Amino acid sequence: MKPVVTATEARRVDGSHQGGLYEAMERAGLAVALAAVRNGAGYGKRVAVLCGPGNNGGDGYVAARHLKARGAFPVVYRLAPPRTPDAVRAAGKAAAAGVPFRPLGDPEPADLVIDAVFGGGGRGDLPGPVAAWAGHEAPLIAVDFPTGLDPDSGRAGPVCFRATETVTFSSYKTGHLLDDGPDHCGTVTVADIGLETGAPSAWVAGEEDAPRPPRLRTAHKWSAGAVLVVGGSAGMTGAATMAARAALEFGAGAVYLATPEAGVAHSVVPQIPAFPLDAVPRPERFDVVVAGPGLAAADLDAALPLVEGAKRVVLDAGALVPAVVEAATNAGAEVVVTPHAAEFERIAGVGVGTFSIRSYALRTGVVVLAKGNPTRVTDGGLPVFVRSGTQALASIGTGDVLAGMLGALWARGLGAMEAAVSAAYWHGRVAAGLSRVGTVTAERLLGEIGRWAW
DSSP: OEEEEOHHHHHHHHHTSOSOOHHHHHHHHHHHHHHHHHTTOOTTOEEEEEEOSSHHHHHHHHHHHHHHHTTOEEEEEESSOOOSHHHHHHHHHHHHTTOOEEEOOSOOOOSEEEEESOGGGOOSSOOHHHHHGGGOOSOEEEESSOTTBOTTTOOBOSSOOOOSEEEEESSEEHHHHSTTHHHHHOEEEEEOOSOOOOSOSEEEEOGGGOOOOOOOTTOOTTTSOEEEEEOOOTTOHHHHHHHHHHHHHTTOSEEEEEOTTHHHHHHHOTTSOEEOTTOOSOGGGOSEEEEOTTOOGGGHHHHHHHHHTOSEEEEOGGGOSHHHHHHHHHTTOEEEEOOOHHHHHHHHSSOOOHHHHHHHHHHHOOEEEEOSSSEEEESSSSOEEEOOOOGGGOSTTHHHHHHHHHHHHHHTTOOHHHHHHHHHHHHHHHHHHHTTSSOOOHHHHHHHGGGGOO
């Protein structure tokens, strides 16, 4: 996993280096130049490099020099002359390479803009010449942070640049991931410039942190992971059937449905056995119970014995009420809850946030998978951010698919935290791929996730 640090911690690390940062600035500027090339700043392209007076501006001077060497036409627009020794040195080398400097004024035509004005230091009201560039239509590369974005909270100021790609250094910062950060940072690239990362406050999961257990050659359907989905009240049968289909598609060997609408559910998915809530045969056989998709409040009492008798429980949607969480934990089950923001507030009594989900997990002993972009997962330890998803998942039924995928991975042998991170990662990864062509729906997810189950 990749570390996430606060901007305060990043500044502490930078301040701990007594000189010797110029080589890091050279590496940072090169990383920015390469990002610019990736985004269209090739031979003959006009690149506007907006430079502030500090080391963020120094990175911009280095990037401009590299782009000049690659045949682009960079122009540095300066808010003020450089004021740090490293930025002065970088500006001198850029000037010697033939990069022109101009005062930062009204926006000018460019094929790409590099925002090297303030990095994590530009908040509140921006100087007029800077604010005027925020609406430029060209792709924009932000150096460390888009100007106007709070580096710790991720909140955007009254005027805030919106980047196509943000190049940051050594590690993610919390502001890249929280609140307005994802919308304003675009793609976040973490460049290694040879500096330590500092003490992490969270982690970001990648594919290497999202395992999918292999199936043994000797497996049979009950040893390959058995999942019972509990839900599907009248009018909402589809939610439970989608969760059950997702568990089956994502590698569970045996999937059953317990639902007040057993006849309807069986007619929709005949390959999945469906039983009334009080008539599930041998419910103790199931490795994981996924409770809540399409479950109405009127059916909670009838569903509760299946939750209380389970070894491992995923609580989703209609099962995300305090009484059900308490019943499951009091019965000794391992529990994963999968709330969106409103559901988290319903079970925890407070708004969703990195601190509040961690506090809730510590207090209750559950794993929290807080759905969003990014999704956050914690068992009470440092939270894990899952960034693979997309806003295209804001579509009815996609959360039911996630619940089924989580149930399958947990039943297949992963631990609760590991299964939650892996399910969130692959759910987002598959959706991001689908979003390149057409709308992402739960049905399209169900047709695709089986390709990624192993």
